[in-house]
Amino acid sequence: MHNxxxxxxxxxxxxxxxxxxxxxxxxxxxxxxxxxxxxxxxTSTLRLISGLDYIEDASIKFNKTIxxxxxxxxxxxxxxxxxxxxxxxxxxxxxxxxxxxxxxxxAKNKISKDFYDELLNTFMVEDLLKKYPNQLSAGxxxxxxxxxxxxxxxxxxxxDEPLSSMDPLTKKKVISNIKRINNKLKKPILIVSHSLNETxxxxxxxxxxxxxxxxxxxxxxxxxxxxxxTDHFDQxxxxxxxxxxxxxxxLWNLSKYQFGNEFLYVSNDHGNIKKNRENFFRINxxxxxxxxxxxxxxSSLNQFTCVINDIKEFTDSSNALITLITKxxxxxxxxxxxxxxKKLNLKVNDEVKALIKTVSIF
Amino acid sequence: MMFTSEEIQSIFLTFKLSFVVTIILILFxxxxxxxxxxxxxxxxxxxxxxxxLPLILPPTVLGFYLLIFLSDNHFFNNVLSPLGINIQPFSFxxxxxxxxxxxxxxxxxxxxxxxxxxxxxxxxxxxTNGLNRLDxxxxxxxxxxxxxxxxxxxxxxxxxxxxxxxxxxxxxxxPGETKVxxxxxxxYVEILNYSSANKLGLFxxxxxxxxxxxxxxxQTDKNKNHIKNA
Numbered sequence: 001m002h003n004x005x006x007x008x009x010x011x012x013x014x015x016x017x018x019x020x021x022x023x024x025x026x027x028x029x030x031x032x033x034x035x036x037x038x039x040x041x042x043t044s045t046l047r048l049i050s051g052l053d054y055i056e057d058a059s060i061k062f063n064k065t066i067x068x069x070x071x072x073x074x075x076x077x078x079x080x081x082x083x084x085x086x087x088x089x090x091x092x093x094x095x096x097x098x099x100x101x102x103x104x105x106x107a108k109n110k111i112s113k114d115f116y117d118e119l120l121n122t123f124m125v126e127d128l129l130k131k132y133p134n135q136l137s138a139g140x141x142x143x144x145x146x147x148x149x150x151x152x153x154x155x156x157x158x159x160d161e162p163l164s165s166m167d168p169l170t171k172k173k174v175i176s177n178i179k180r181i182n183n184k185l186k187k188p189i190l191i192v193s194h195s196l197n198e199t200x201x202x203x204x205x206x207x208x209x210x211x212x213x214x215x216x217x218x219x220x221x222x223x224x225x226x227x228x229x230t231d232h233f234d235q236x237x238x239x240x241x242x243x244x245x246x247x248x249x250x251l252w253n254l255s256k257y258q259f260g261n262e263f264l265y266v267s268n269d270h271g272n273i274k275k276n277r278e279n280f281f282r283i284n285x286x287x288x289x290x291x292x293x294x295x296x297x298x299s300s301l302n303q304f305t306c307v308i309n310d311i312k313e314f315t316d317s318s319n320a321l322i323t324l325i326t327k328x329x330x331x332x333x334x335x336x337x338x339x340x341x342k343k344l345n346l347k348v349n350d351e352v353k354a355l356i357k358t359v360s361i362f
Numbered sequence: 363m364m365f366t367s368e369e370i371q372s373i374f375l376t377f378k379l380s381f382v383v384t385i386i387l388i389l390f391x392x393x394x395x396x397x398x399x400x401x402x403x404x405x406x407x408x409x410x411x412x413x414x415l416p417l418i419l420p421p422t423v424l425g426f427y428l429l430i431f432l433s434d435n436h437f438f439n440n441v442l443s444p445l446g447i448n449i450q451p452f453s454f455x456x457x458x459x460x461x462x463x464x465x466x467x468x469x470x471x472x473x474x475x476x477x478x479x480x481x482x483x484x485x486x487x488x489x490t491n492g493l494n495r496l497d498x499x500x501x502x503x504x505x506x507x508x509x510x511x512x513x514x515x516x517x518x519x520x521x522x523x524x525x526x527x528x529x530x531x532x533x534x535x536x537p538g539e540t541k542v543x544x545x546x547x548x549x550y551v552e553i554l555n556y557s558s559a560n561k562l563g564l565f566x567x568x569x570x571x572x573x574x575x576x577x578x579x580x581q582t583d584k585n586k587n588h589i590k591n592a
Contacts, residue, residue: 077490080492082490
């Protein structure tokens with residue numbers, strides 16, 4: 001387990017507008033994703049960690065190595081970081097193959113020629129080698145940039161929105177390749193992302209930034225039940241449910257998933273749903289309705305016993321938001337009208353049934 | 363169009379002077395510009411103003427003070443003579459010294475321009491790739507600004523070829539030592555030898571035209587290679 005320690009509590013006087021005083025230890029297990037709204041200071045944090053920006057009186061440590069403390073400051077050249085910038089990552093006067101070779105030559109932990117070739121193949125840059133950076137599309141540049149980061153093979157990878165310009169299909173391939181390659185290299189990767197989909201598919205742990213501070217930092221399993229994470233991505237409230245794939249029920253064209261000791265069925269009509277053992281489902285709060293009493297006859301297949309944990313009424317609108325806890329302690333949000341809330345007379349700690357109408361798989 | 367041996371000597375001397383001056387200027391201006399491009403304080407503004415002065419001052423003013431400075435300054439020569447450098451007025455070394463001062467803005471401005479407009483993102487890429495200062499200069503700064511260095515060299519070279527006032531003040535008219543082309547032309551005009559003055563004049567016009575033509579070709583080339591932003 002690697003970790004990054006950042007302490008800005010003594011640097012209040014010297015901070016630029018984008019980042020504020022915070023102190024935290026980011027645990028980097030395999031792939032960590034740093035999320036947050038635009039302008040929340042994600043890029044500034046990466047630049048601070050890499051040493052490209054200097055903030056006086058800050059303290060930064062990577063594992064046991066001190067990168068900055070008191071008057072000591074290790075220059076970025078010596079931190080051995082594979083950094084992917086959000087825009088430009090290649091020298092314009094070299095073609096792609098020269099760019100990548102140059103990086104390979106300069107790398108401290110040089111990867112083997114075989115692995116180098118494998119990376120070119122994995123990230124689909126072989127056809128781009130003779131082109132110049134200004135001849136590439138934004139998505140192609142990003143593939144090259146990721147390959148370059150792995151070729152440099154730094155002690156830590158800092159990637160600033162490395163997938164933002166890729167088409168969905170390429171993105172999917174690249175994500176699974178990043179995970180595969182990283183299982184081999186075993187280097188900590190910290191990725192900045194805006195997309196919930198990317199985050200869920202990549203992350204082993206998640207950090208959330210807000211107004212220049214890291215306000216949440218934990219494993220993905222904890223993050224999906226934490227509203228500081230789930231509230232970041234959409235205006236409409238949503239929940240993320242972790243489920244295990246069990247089997248396909250061919251007769252009904254359904255796929256069966258399990259969480260806790262309850263089953264959830266998802267239509268298999270489109271056929272191409274991935275069959276990982278562990279899956280995350282996105283459930284919009286307005287697709288969850290609530291049944292009270294012992295009533296069980298209902299058209300919905302997906303009914304789960306839950307306990308109400310929190311009720312929030314929005315007095316300026318017709319809506320209320322209920323947070324439910326499932327039997328296996330995952331949180332599930334349901335959005336209903338204030339009128340039905342009144343009618344059902346729901347209270348915290350009531351046991352109810354949640355009906356899930358639609359889910360989408362990450 | 364045939365040149366006399368005296369004229370060929372002048373042409374040779376002129377080119378030798380320009381060549382030496384250009385080399386010294388590029389070597390001297392590069393570290394100076396790196397510093398000027400980086401620093402934000404008043405000191406750099408003062409230095410930059412002093413460096414640019416020769417662009418505005420009449421060459422006679424510059425030549426006059428250089429003459430006084432070089433004739434009188436024992437300290438200056440005491441420091442340099444152990445290094446094998448002896449700078450005296452009315453000698454080739456004196457001409458080199460005066461020309462370096464006189465052409466300094468022509469080296470500094472293009473180089474400084476290039477360094478100030480250098481896209482810092484490429485420097486940051488180099489830093490994260492572990493390149494130290496020298497490596498960054500060789501592998502990143504030079505490939506991105508070599509045209510500025512080329513422009514500076516050409517401007518210094520041609521500007522030194524066309525120099526007159528300062529040389530007249532400080533160098534006089536010694537064949538093979540200080541009698542450069544511009545002085546030779548002046549001499550021809552004084553003795554009413556218009557055809558020889560015309561010959562050398564046309565030679566200089568041709569030289570100047572092709573240099574400028576080459577410079578402008580270089581500049582359009584620069585626009586073509588414009589770096590696409592993502």
